[in-house]
Amino acid sequence: MSGRLVLVTGGRSGIGAAVGAAVAAAGMRPLLCDLVAFPLEEPMAWQTPFDVSDEVAVTREVAAIEAECGPLAGLVNAAGILGRMQRPEKLRMEDWDREMAVDLRGTYLMCREVGSRMAARRMGSIVNIASVVAVSSAPVHSYGPAKAAVVNLTMTLAAEWGPSGVRVNAVSPGFTRTPALERGFASGVMEEKRMIDISALRRLVEPSEVGCAVAWLLGDGASAITGINLPVDAGFLCGVTWQAYGGLRGS
Numbered sequence: 059m060s061g062r063l064v065l066v067t068g069g070r071s072g073i074g075a076a077v078g079a080a081v082a083a084a085g086m087r088p089l090l091c092d093l094v095a096f097p098l099e100e101p102m103a104w105q106t107p108f109d110v111s112d113e114v115a116v117t118r119e120v121a122a123i124e125a126e127c128g129p130l131a132g133l134v135n136a137a138g139i140l141g142r143m144q145r146p147e148k149l150r151m152e153d154w155d156r157e158m159a160v161d162l163r164g165t166y167l168m169c170r171e172v173g174s175r176m177a178a179r180r181m182g183s184i185v186n187i188a189s190v191v192a193v194s195s196a197p198v199h200s201y202g203p204a205k206a207a208v209v210n211l212t213m214t215l216a217a218e219w220g221p222s223g224v225r226v227n228a229v230s231p232g233f234t235r236t237p238a239l240e241r242g243f244a245s246g247v248m249e250e251k252r253m254i255d256i257s258a259l260r261r262l263v264e265p266s267e268v269g270c271a272v273a274w275l276l277g278d279g280a281s282a283i284t285g286i287n288l289p290v291d292a293g294f295l296c297g298v299t300w301q302a303y304g305g306l307r308g309s
């Protein structure tokens with residue numbers, strides 16, 4: 059993958075931005091895109107903002123990106139919105155629809171547009187950002203099902219495009235210190251200490267750690283790996299069930 063072009067959605071912030079840095083450090087060429095405009099001096103950015111859930115915009119921008127920058131060898135779907143923690147009777151259907159649209163439909167549309175081009179060229183690697191919520195449960199009634207569907211979509215597309223030489227994998231971050239999570243802490247809805255207490259490594263995940271895992275999955279070091287979902291969670295999934303037994307032991 060050395061020198062090859064990798065498109066990263068949601069690249070303006072958090073995990074997407076960290077993926078861009080990790081991809082560059084691994085010798086690939088990141089191209090960041092987002093719904094929000096980038097500073098004009100950002101050298102790695104596609105300067106036309108677009109919404110990944112908008113079919114017309116995705117089709118138009120992917121074509122424009124390849125025409126201007128060359129063929130995409132990698133795609134990372136990091137654009138997403140975190141779920142609203144509301145009871146089903148309180149969660150408005152327009153919020154449910156918007157989370158599904160960005161987190162699932164957007165991932166599908168980007169995969170469809172970029173993956174089919176990769177398949178025609180018989181090479182490429184895609185990483186979808188899911189979540190530990192995809193394989194557990196949480197009071198986020200649209201976000202959780204959307205992320206579970208992203209994991210299933212990842213396996214489905216891996217089987218679809220594997221014969222054409224395109225790999226498709228997912229990375230599921232645990233609680234990762236990004237602006238989105240910081241907003242959750244600031245609002246009082248989420249509590250940092252509680253998240254740390256249930257994770258085996260007793261800490262949050264740093265965005266750069268997700269970035270490194272994504273860069274590795276994109277690259278030739280992972281050339282036989284497709285259709286997997288890799289948790290990068292500081293031991294959240296293995297630690298959380300210990301709550302039923304009184305919690306993790308002290309170090």
Ligand SMILES: NC(=O)c1ccc[n+]([C@@H]2O[C@H](COP(=O)([O-])OP(=O)(O)OC[C@H]3O[C@@H](n4cnc5c(N)ncnc54)[C@H](O)[C@@H]3O)[C@@H](O)[C@H]2O)c1
Binds near residue numbers: 071092239
């Ligand atoms: N932070 C966490 O703890 C955590 C945990 C698990 C999974 N994730 C997932 O990681 C991804 C990134 O999350 P983050 O924490 O970095 O969030 P973030 O809010 O810091 O960054 C998300 C980026 O996506 C962009 N975006 C949002 N909607 C978009 C749209 N419709 N089209 C294009 N771009 C859009 C935003 O502008 C922003 O730049 C999301 O898919 C999220 O679900 C995050």
